[in-house]
Structure formats: structure tokens, C-alpha cells
Amino acid sequence: MISRNRIKALTAAVLLLATTFGSRPLLAQATLLQNAPGRKVLSLNGSWNYIIDPYENGFYDYRREAFDQSKTGKGGYYDNQKPSSRQETELIEYDFDKSAALQVPGDWNSQDPKLLYYEGTIWYKKSFTLTPKAGKRYFLYFGAINYESHIYLNGKKLGKHQGGFTPIQYDITSQLSPSGDNFVVVKADNTRRPDAVPTINTDWWNYGGITRDVFIAETPTTFITDYKVQLAKNEPGTLTGYVQLSGEGKAGQSVTLSIAEAGLRHTLKTDAEGRATFRLPARKLKVWSPQSPKLYAVSVSSGADVVQDRIGFRTIETRGQDILLNGKSVYLRGISMHDENPLIPGRARGEGDLRMLLTWAKELGCNYVRLAHYPHNETMLKLADEMGLLVWTEVPVYWTIAWENPATYQNAEAQLSDLISVGKNRASVAVWSVGNETPPGEARLRFMTSLVRKARALDDTRLLAAALELHRDGFKVTVDDPLGAELDLTSFNEYMGWYVGGKPSEITQYTFNIKYNKPVIISEFGGDALAGYHADADTRWSEEYQEALYQNQLKMLSTIRGLRGMTPWILADFRATRRQHPVYQNGFNRKGLISSTGVKKKAFYVLQTYYRQMAQQYDGK
Template identity: 65%
Template sequence: MRKLHYLLIALLLVTMKSSIAQQAPLIQNIQARNVLSLNGRWNYIVDPYENGYYDYRHEAFDATTSGTGGFYDDKKPKDKGELIEYDFDYSPTLNVPGDWNSQVEKLEMYEGTVWYRRKFNAAVKPGKRYILYFAAVNYEAHVYLNGKKLGMHKGGFNSFQFEVTGKLKAGENFIVVKADNTRHQDEIPTINTDWWNYGGITRDVFIAEVPDTYIADYKVQLAKNDAAHIEGYVQLNGNDLSQDVTLNIPEAGIKTTVKTDATGRAVINIPVRKISYWSPENPKLYSVNVAAGTDNVSDKIGFRTIQVKGTDIMLNGKSVFLRGISIHDENPLLKGRNRSTGDLKMLLTWAKEMNCNYVRLAHYQHNEEMLRLADEMGLMVWAEVPVYWTISWENPATYQNAENQLTGLITRDINRASIIVWSIGNETPVSEPRLKFMGNLASKARSLDNTRLVAAALEVHRKGNEAIVDDPLGEKLDLVSFNEYAGWYWGGDPSGITKYNFNIKYNKPVVITEFGGDALSGYHADANTRWSEEYQEALYKNQIAMLSKITALRGMTPWILADFRSPRRQHPVYQTFWNRKGLISETGKKKQAFFVLKSFYDELEKKYK
């Protein structure tokens, strides 16, 4: 019966293909183009019954013969007798980018449909193409331009776009977006998460102008385990696909011209004479220009190698310890998704103050600007997709969704030197269907990019005083990376956890992707009193002592940099819908454990110099 259910879902996907297929392939570095920002105030209508999408027979307006009747028409009465039961002009506004939960008190816990509308003026030039770009909408977005549907997108954290050439008008236009953050079992992520389900248009929106034939994608990175060659490709999109493409890196003395083939693709392979390699100590970025015909794109790119040798992680051929911390895409001070470069930089600056050289951007795709800042600030990155906890492992549509999100992440960020790990998931339970699902994701990641490490946050299992890591998925990964919560969810109080030893099956570098415990900032007691800063401080001291016994330990990202909101965390005194495992409070105050980790990282920095 279950297989029949999933077969029907697969058939439904085929019928939906007409709208999904209209999504344009992601353009590399699209924000570097000539763009018209659509950020700002958008009118919105809350629609829990989806009256703007379905008629009273629950048939979608945009699937009817006329294709009219929904809120996306932004219709006005023709005369005083016409009945229209919505009006965007008189509706309130939300700021974009931003989530609705933190902007409107009555929507704080709302999950469902909200309609957005934005009017704007555009200049349309002959010989140019236009791309409507969304950096993220959570979760399912139906997008309409001037009353006509462009398509639908699923995925709350990855970018998507539609070509609007021929649909965009010179003068006034309007965009309507149906955003629905309802959780579903078969989606990515699934129903059950430990973070706030912020709904809405949470990242930038703009229209990009490109030539008729443009540079759609490029990769300019050091070859796999080879610091002496830059390898990559350039991909054109348009009618004139056979062109000369010039790659210019003036500061490195590199300039080369290659010819694209009939599909618009050209392969790059350039010897490197002298180059300054990117690292946390030297986050060197080069100005890189790619030109083809009337199009050219500039980027800032760093060059480094990352590989595993035995139990060592090698950055530019030198063993490195990943002094890290986990981060959510949330500003604790303002309660909501990060809205600006300032929000993002604040979080990474806090990590640098702790002497981190590495961050885990959990549990989903973070803002592209976050990766560019990590490049500039010298922070290595673990980048992840939200294959989280218990997924519908046997549903082909669920797998395709996960693969699409992974592909989008790698496509968008493939030129970011800071990213050293592609993560395919977090805390997924061992089973044969899950092994196949995750194994296929690992293979997909390697097929898209063979220059970085592939990992996942695994779980431990306990027997007596042993914490056992024996997950068959580990065979397919480059790191033994796992979460463990000794001293909080198991193992008794902090003083007793040093008796535990780790039995790890794989002879690979060990990276602890999570450990920690909650502390309410400003609550002080003895080291055995839960929720106190002293308890969290003792937990960190004893975790460090326990983990230091692992000879292959090469990194950690404790959970988590800052307190964040979660509906799962309901204690009325200590949590109040906040996960308090942060080392920094929601007011920006550093807890005592922050300084324990910083001291440990200071010593590690000396050791690995």
C-alpha cells in the first residue's frame, strides 16, 4: 500500500512538471548583474483557508480554463456592484526580506498561506533577458507576474528563479507570491524540527538583466588535491553558444581564452605559477573576471585545497583542527530570520571572538551572503541541506526534493573557498532505505563537486560506558562526524561524563558536530543544577576532557553559538520557546561556557601553528 501511495505521488509530480519546469536554471553570482531590487514593503493577505487559491469546490483557480479568480489577479471591481472579497491596496504590509512570524504579533505561530503583492516599475530593453530571482521563500511558493503564473517552487532555504523575458512590461508591473510554510511529512525538512518555522519571503528578491546569451554558470577552483592547477568550466545560456570565453585573474597573472562547444560549455585547466592560498590566517580573495561576447561577470574567489589523509584534515597540505561552532540563520537580538549583512556579520564576528576558524551552518542552506562573508573573514564552513531526523526515505518525490536542494546549494556556492564540507543531513536513524537515500545524496554531491569533503551529522549509540559510532553510512563519508549530548540527554551530570570512551569504527578524522546543554543567561547556581550557567560551564569543561581522549579528533562545532527560538522548548521558566544551548544569550550576553570554549581554542591554535 505504501509503495502504491508513493507511485501516485510520483505520477502527480509528472503532472506538475509543466509549472516546475518553467524555473530557470540557477545563475552563478546573479547578484553581480544589473539588478532591480524588489526588497521593501509588500502588501500581504493572511489566507488560512486558501480562499485566494481554491474555489468553493476546492479546485485551484489557476488550474481552471479561465485561470482567473484567485488573489494573484489583484483584481479591482469594474463597477460598484461587482463582488471582490480582497484588496491588496488596503491590506497591511510586511518587510521583504523578512518572516511574517516576527513582524506581526498575531502571526507569531501562524503556519499556512500568506499572499504577498508588490507593484514596481521596470525598464525593458531590446536584446536583453530578464530573470526574477528569489533567494528564499519558506516553504512552498507559487509565483505570478501580472496575473500570470510563472511556476511553483518547494524548499524554504534555497534560491530559485524564473525567466520573465516577454512577460515583464515596460512601466508598471505587479508580482504576487503565495507563500505557504505548512509542514508536511514527505517534504524536506519533514514535520518535526527543532527550530522556528519562519514563513514568508525571507531573503532578497530582484530582477536581473542579462544579455541574450549570458554566462549562466562557472566554476573557478583549484583542482582536486592539486594546488598547482585551476580547474573548472564556463556554461553559456542563449542562442549564440559557440563563443570565446576569457578568464582573467590579473593579480595572479592569469589570463586565458577558451572556446565553448555546441552546448555552450568550455572546460578550464590552467597551471598556477604563484598564488597566495586562502586560509583562516590568510583569507586571500582574488578578483576574477569571466567574459563572453557582450557579457562579463566579476567575482571574488579564494583558492585552497582540502583533503583527508588518514585521520588528518589537510588544508593546503597542512593538518588543521576545525575550531568551530554551530550557527542557525536567526538573529537572536531581533527574533527572526537574518535580514541584512549586518545580522550575518554579527554572528560570524561572535564566532571569531571565540577564536573559531570554522562554522557549521546548520541545518539548512544559509544566505549566500553568509558564505561570501565567511570567505572574507577567514572562516571554514560546513554547509548543509535539511535532511533532518525522520524523512520519508522510500518516497521518490522526497528524495528528488532533497537532491534538488543539494544541487542548488552546490551550484550556488561552488566558488566559495570557505566551504570545505557538503553535509547531506543531520541525525538520521539507521535503516536500509535511509542508507540508500543518504548514500545516493553522497554520490550526487561528489558528482557535482569532487574537491570538497562530504559528510553528515551521525548519531552515537551507547553500551555501558562506551559511546559507539558504527553507522554504515560512514563508509560513504569523508569524516566521522556525529552529535552527542553526554551530560545533558544522557550520561548523568557533567562530573560523570569523563568516564565515557568512544568506540569508533572508521579510521577517519573525527569531527563532533554537536554537544552542549541549556543555560538561562544570568541564572547562577552550582555545577549540578540544570539550566544554570555553572552547569553549562562544567559540561563544556568535562566534554573537552572526554573528547580529548579521541586520538583522531580533528574538529568540533558545539551546539550552538546563540540561543534560538523553537516551539519544542516549552519550559515556562527556563525556555519559553527558546533553545537555551547558545553560548550567547538572546540579549547578546556571553555565557560562562563561551570563555571555556575560547580558552580551549586558544590552546589548540598554538598546537596547530
């Protein structure tokens, strides 16, 4: 435990750490296109040929030197080499076009039985036709590739990216073939590494591959690359933000922001850097809330470029131990979830899967979801906007990270920056989280405090949080993590009745000593139950045990002063390699309130009843 009189010294060291760590990985892409899926796009989803390459023969020569770092840059699988007419003289030991195919988006683990546990390199290749037009620019965009990817177009390297859950984007205008015949090759590697984010130890399946949409976005040569349109912090009558142009003619351009339904239209001029900022009265805007998830059609235009978005407007802040949404106290009736459809093996594949998960949350009585433990699909945030669900979203700084490694911090900050870039215009996003269950220590405090301050610099209109650990002495629980001083919420995970303590009936004996006068959010609690297994309330793995655990958890948590919400673990059973019991788990974490076959367990109805009571108390419903 770090003494309080050292906190100032530790946080002062954050500036040094930030200077040492820098701001972005060396090969990270330029600013992500805001609302990239909403542009004019050519989808590259569908069948991609693939080659399994555990020895990385397609990347290194026999002396373990990378082909793409050689003088010629040739020799790797990314060349997509084909035999010439003199086939008898050529040695080519691969052929994408004769290889099997995987569906994209999708992980490889669920598409081929021999890849179920595979960790390593797989090469993907996709041919496409696109003839570049004069006066246009083209961006190759991947929603996510897990984990490290090297991306090539027509045999030339575009770049390298680390992080399995954030978008990847490259300007490919000059690399497209004039003939229109093109191919893209991706080296995807999901190998777990100690210095990665997340690190080698996680409690979810390490799905590999191109797991989200792939497309090419077309823009004019001078185009809108970024924008933010939101209510000012704690000022519901003021609309603030910016529009950022890119391209040679970005300076001195007219930019128009229009919200026709609200009678708002404003034209601005960009500065020398292509940016136009605004601060406008917006008293006619109806606020967004879970009870009334109002979205406006927002148009941002400049010259030939017009970007359409659907944006909601709301304020969220804390005052003492209250969370205020649009100035009114709110209780966050939440649930945690993974980016996985339990009914179909693998990562969630698209809007249908995501809508199903959020519909289950709404049926449970939620006004709030925790998207754990990494950035989820951008479509999930847009659906939450539409369906009226507040969102906690986080980066995978999970358990024990390489706290003192500058490259690890750069990676975490880049993922955080991209998370905020994608989500900053979504009314549903209420909380940025910088991590989960990280063990207190000096290096960790420097690392995490730097992330908190980076998030505040990028967006001061949301709440900052992390799922903290606890200290226990018998039935006395203390929440006194020094990182809590930097956060807006006191949020922590507790597993009384499952990992801690005895029977569910003993849960109510726990008491909490929370050091911070802030809103309290229980970010996790729960216990496993195999759907359909019935016994008494003291028999682990039974639905009755999980039901009793929830009943007693809710009694215990109701005694916490300042409790303003929770996200129990978890909405649905999910696959996890760590969970190996052959009867009760069989490769699944069974803490879901909904089973891997879509059956609601008894605890689902316990929480549903509680949430209906809280909705009546706070919302009058």
C-alpha cells in the same frame, strides 16, 4: 543495526533508487544564475502588501479546485483584480493595495503578533516599474521563500517551488509589460508536511514568508549563466573549471577568464552546448586559509556580458585521520549556528546580522562554522570567505524523512544541487553535509547514499559528511553507522551530560569505539543555560552547569584518537517552538554560548580558552 555484509547489496540498490527518483522536481527552475546578486539588479526589497489566507480562498474555488488550473486561469488572488467603473456590479473580496504590509526580506512571524505561530498561506504582492529593453533578458530571483511558493507575474503563473532555504529563479523577459507597469504575487505556505524536506518535526522556529532578498537581474540575450573557478582536487598548482553560456548564440563563442593580480588571462571557445572547460597552471596563486583569507578579483566575460567575483583558492582533503588544508594538517575549531539574529525576532535580515554572528565566532576563536541545518544565505558564504572561516553547510534532511517517497528524494536532491551551485566558488565551503541525526535503516541508507554520490558528482573538491547518531551501552559509545563508509569524515552528535547521563562530572567516564579510520568531527554537544541564572555545577539550566559540562566534554573528547575538530551546539540562543519551559526556555533553545540579549555565558570562555590552545598547537598562534 545493519550488518556489514548487507552494505554492498544496499548501496547497489542506490542506482535503482536514483533511477526511480529522477533528478529534479517537475516545476524546479532552470540552472541558477551563478553570483546572481553580483549582476545588474533591480531590488524588490521593501514593503509588500499581504493577505492572510488560512482557507486558501485565493487559490482554490469552493470545490477545492485550483484557479490557476482552470480553463481561464482566472479567479485567484494572483490576478490582483481591481474594480472597473461599474463597481456596484462587481464582487471582489480582496484588495492588496488596501491591505497591510510586511517587510521583505523578513519572516511574517516576527512582524505581526497575530502571526507568531501562524502556519499556512499568506499572499504577497509587489508592484514595480520596469520597461524591458531590446537585447536584454530579465530574471526574477528570490533568495528564499519558506516553504512552498507559487509565483505569478502580471497574473500569469511562473512556477511552483518547494524548499524554504534555496534560491528561486524565473526568466520573466516575455512576461514583462511593455508599458513598464508590473506586479508580482507570491503564495507562500509554511505548512509542515510529512513528505517535505525538512519534515514536520524540527527543533527550530518555522519562520514563514519571503525571508531573503528579491531582485530582478538583467543580462544580455546570450549570457554567462554558470561558472566554476577552483583549484583541481589535490592539485594546488592547477586551476580548473568551466564557463556555461545560455541563449541562442551560446555555441562557438569566445569566453575570457581573467585574474589580473595573478597575471592570468585565458580565452576559450564554447562547445555546441555553450560550455567552455579549462585546466590551467596557477602556481602564482596564493592560497586562501583562515590565517590568510586571500581573495582574488576574478572576471569572466563573453561578448557584452561581464561577471565579476571575488574568489579564494585552496585545497582540502583527508589522509587517514588527518584533514589537510593546502597540504597542512588543520584542527577545525568550530561552532554551530542558525540563520537567526538572537537579538532581533525573526530570521537574519541581511549582511549586518550575518557579520555579527561570524564576528562572534571569530571572537570565540573559531576557524570554522557549521551552518545548520539548512542552506544559509549566500551572503554568509561570501562573508566567511572574507573573514577567514571554513564552513560546513547542509541540506535539511533532518531526523526522520519520508525515505521511500520518490518526491521527497527529488526535493532533497534539488536542494542539495542548488546548495552546491550557490557555494561551489566559495573557498570557505569545506564540507557538504547531506543530513543530521537520521536513524539507520535500509531505506534511509539508500536515500542518503544517493545524496552523497550526487554531491560527489557535482563537486569532488570538498569533503562529504553527515551528522550521525550513536549507539550507547552504559559508558561505552559505538560509532558504526553504515553511511559512514560513504563519507569523508566521521562526524556525530553526542549530548553526554544533558540528554544522556547524569552530572557533568560523570562525562569523562565515556569511551568511544569508532569503526572508521577517518578524521573525527564532533558535530554537536552542549547543554542549556539561562544567562544570569547562577547555581552550583550540578544544577541544570545554570551557567555553572553549562560551564562544567564544557570543561568535562573537552576532557572526554581529548581522548578520542583522530579528533580533528568540533562544532558545539550552539553559538547563540535561538527560538524553537518545542522549547516550552516557562522559566528557563520560554520559546528558546538555551544551548547558546551567547544569550538572546547578546551576553556571553561562562561556557563561552571555556571554549575560547581551549580554542586558543589548539590554535597555538596547530597554527603557532
